[in-house]
Amino acid sequence: MRHGAVSAGRRTRARAARNAWRRGEILRSAGRVLQERGLAGVTMEHVAERLGLTKGSLYYYFEDKEDLLYQCHLQATAASLEALRRARPSLPPDGRLREVLMGHIRGITGEEHGAIMLTDLETIAPARRRRIVAMRDRFERGVRDIIREGIETGVFARVDVRLAGFAILGAINWIPKWYDPRGPLSPDEVAAQMAGLMVGALRR
Amino acid sequence: MRHGAVSAGRRTRARAARNAWRRGEILRSAGRVLQERGLAGVTMEHVAERLGLTKGSLYYYFEDKEDLLYQCHLQATAASLEALRRARPSLPPDGRLREVLMGHIRGITGEEHGAIMLTDLETIAPARRRRIVAMRDRFERGVRDIIREGIETGVFARVDVRLAGFAILGAINWIPKWYDPRGPLSPDEVAAQMAGLMVGALRR
DNA sequence: TGAATTTTTGACTCGCTGTTCAACGGATGG
DNA sequence: CCATCCGTTGAACAGCGAGTCAAAAATTCA
Numbered sequence: 001m002r003h004g005a006v007s008a009g010r011r012t013r014a015r016a017a018r019n020a021w022r023r024g025e026i027l028r029s030a031g032r033v034l035q036e037r038g039l040a041g042v043t044m045e046h047v048a049e050r051l052g053l054t055k056g057s058l059y060y061y062f063e064d065k066e067d068l069l070y071q072c073h074l075q076a077t078a079a080s081l082e083a084l085r086r087a088r089p090s091l092p093p094d095g096r097l098r099e100v101l102m103g104h105i106r107g108i109t110g111e112e113h114g115a116i117m118l119t120d121l122e123t124i125a126p127a128r129r130r131r132i133v134a135m136r137d138r139f140e141r142g143v144r145d146i147i148r149e150g151i152e153t154g155v156f157a158r159v160d161v162r163l164a165g166f167a168i169l170g171a172i173n174w175i176p177k178w179y180d181p182r183g184p185l186s187p188d189e190v191a192a193q194m195a196g197l198m199v200g201a202l203r204r
Numbered sequence: 205m206r207h208g209a210v211s212a213g214r215r216t217r218a219r220a221a222r223n224a225w226r227r228g229e230i231l232r233s234a235g236r237v238l239q240e241r242g243l244a245g246v247t248m249e250h251v252a253e254r255l256g257l258t259k260g261s262l263y264y265y266f267e268d269k270e271d272l273l274y275q276c277h278l279q280a281t282a283a284s285l286e287a288l289r290r291a292r293p294s295l296p297p298d299g300r301l302r303e304v305l306m307g308h309i310r311g312i313t314g315e316e317h318g319a320i321m322l323t324d325l326e327t328i329a330p331a332r333r334r335r336i337v338a339m340r341d342r343f344e345r346g347v348r349d350i351i352r353e354g355i356e357t358g359v360f361a362r363v364d365v366r367l368a369g370f371a372i373l374g375a376i377n378w379i380p381k382w383y384d385p386r387g388p389l390s391p392d393e394v395a396a397q398m399a400g401l402m403v404g405a406l407r408r
Numbered sequence: 409t410g411a412a413t414t415t416t417t418g419a420c421t422c423g424c425t426g427t428t429c430a431a432c433g434g435a436t437g438g
Numbered sequence: 439c440c441a442t443c444c445g446t447t448g449a450a451c452a453g454c455g456a457g458t459c460a461a462a463a464a465t466t467c468a
Binding site for chain 1: 424425426427428429436
């Protein structure tokens with residue numbers, strides 16, 4: 001019995017892990033297709049095809065297409081928030097901002113959850129959209145806080161914090177439009193160079 | 205006969221002007237709907253509805269949906285190129301860049317051809333796409349040239365020209381994602397402030 | 409006014425794509 | 439070796455939305 005229970009537990013856990021991995025695979029696939037064809041051109045079949053599945057299978061893992069898109073957004077936004085959380089508070093504002101931005105950029109250029117930031121939130125129903133927007137706002141606020149602190153400390157020039165935040169995040173979110181992973185710059189290099197550029201632009 | 209010919213000529217010209225105006229109206233309508241619903245959510249019916257027309261009418265002015273989108277892109281890109289052309293060569297690099305960017309921003313935030321820059325070019329067939337890309341490249345090259353000149357003149361800091369160009373244009377192209385025309389900032393104010401921010405970031 | 413021309417309509421077709429579901433195979437556990 | 443459950447299939451359906459077109463309406467011109 002105990003043995004049986006453990007065994008059952010093991011099975012379930014292994015299954016669950018497999019399941020989660022599959023979900024992740026689908027999300028990545030969706031991210032890549034999204035980047036290639038643009039939101040307007042993505043079909044469930046495209047997403048499935050890329051994994052050698054049929055579109056029917058996708059519905060075993062996700063409620064519907066919107067759910068799939070939503071999870072993509074969620075994951076991408078969560079990754080950026082994670083970068084914010086991770087930034088070592090011991091660093092001065094410029095160093096800290098650099099870390100946050102690099103994390104954000106890596107999340108966007110990496111394979112994990114291809115640049116969904118770009119796609120329109122308009123296609124997602126209000127309830128789900130609110131959650132994404134709330135997370136995104138929290139991230140933006142975090143970035144602005146660092147900029148503000150930098151100005152007060154005298155490390156950064158006296159810019160309009162709100163606008164500067166928008167400008168920096170816009171510059172970053174735009175990266176997928178021109179960045180080619182097969183090009184000479186690795187994701188890490190882009191992250192480092194772009195983050196350096198931004199922080200350098202703020203510094204005085 | 206001569207009279208008849210002249211009269212016919214007049215008629216044709218007036219008609220053509222009306223026709224062109226209508227086309228422009230449709231493009232503007234498409235631009236606005238595009239901004240509201242995102243490329244994935246735009247239907248021909250939406251575009252027509254906004255003007256009190258039926259979608260059938262649109263096909264009198266445009267070949268198909270792709271053609272409509274293409275013309276939107278064309279107009280927006282042309283406007284930015286125009287800003288580049290207009291920039292007074294007598295100005296120093298920083299002033300000239302400021303003028304170009306302001307023109308570009310006004311084109312994006314204005315009513316004329318609402319932010320199509322945002323939407324994916326992927327939905328447009330290769331032949332047409334090439335033309336848009338060529339124009340966009342010409343614009344980007346123009347901006348980079350100014351940046352380079354500024355660096356050589358010593359007005360701008362020694363940044364990576366390519367990356368700086370991408371960053372600046374990204375920051376600008378992202379504006380429609382957060383800018384609300386009904387907010388406190390007029391399009392001209394946004395243009396002035398953002399352009400100022402960019403040029404200030406480059407200046408050394 | 410009447411004829412000619414431009415513009416708009418609205419109903420129709422048709423392909424595409426999201427979604428469902430009953431059935432199937434394959435792995436897992438006993 | 440059987441029973442069970444999981445994951446996948448592929449066929450079917452439904453609805454949406456692009457595009458068509460003959461006919462109607464509006465406009466222009468003589």
